[in-house]
Amino acid sequence: MKPRIVKKLSKKVHAIFAASPRRDFQQTAERVWIDDEFETDYVVRGRRSQSGKLERQHRNGRVRVNRVSSIGGEYNSCMGDADDFCPLYEHASAYVLDASTDWESFWSSYDPTSSTHSRYPESNIKGRLTGKKVIERLRAAAQEAHA
Numbered sequence: 001m002k003p004r005i006v007k008k009l010s011k012k013v014h015a016i017f018a019a020s021p022r023r024d025f026q027q028t029a030e031r032v033w034i035d036d037e038f039e040t041d042y043v044v045r046g047r048r049s050q051s052g053k054l055e056r057q058h059r060n061g062r063v064r065v066n067r068v069s070s071i072g073g074e075y076n077s078c079m080g081d082a083d084d085f086c087p088l089y090e091h092a093s094a095y096v097l098d099a100s101t102d103w104e105s106f107w108s109s110y111d112p113t114s115s116t117h118s119r120y121p122e123s124n125i126k127g128r129l130t131g132k133k134v135i136e137r138l139r140a141a142a143q144e145a146h147a
Helices: 003-019 023-030 052-061 088-099 103-108 131-143
Strands: 033-035 068-072 085-087
Touching: 003 023, 003 068, 003 085, 003 088, 003 131, 068 088, 085 088, 088 131
Parallel strands: none
Antiparallel strands: 033 068, 068 085
16 A cells, blocks of 8 residues: 555544544544655565566555654563554454454354364454454444443
């Protein structure tokens, strides 16, 4: 995804987290910091004879966007270094994907000795997980009561 779109989606996600009555969302909003030098980690090796799509991805990957809402990077005393960090949109999309997965039925039917079980749990998201779907599902989750 283009860095400027990640920046816009991260800004929307931060607004949803901050306005939510859920305490876990508010705690996440308090941990957000602004990354002044966000660069995507897309790297192309062997730039000769690339297709047009790969060339566009490489060009988009070199873009630097300032002031992206990010989360993570806190000091981890157990490991002695900092944790990984990511844009807030990526954190929110992982939350939405995890929340839409039916973990209970997966673990209740899981049998490590059987080769017939499903290797991965199923999600109730139809198609690709787009930015629009993440924002819609996050808004719905932010309004529901959290026990």
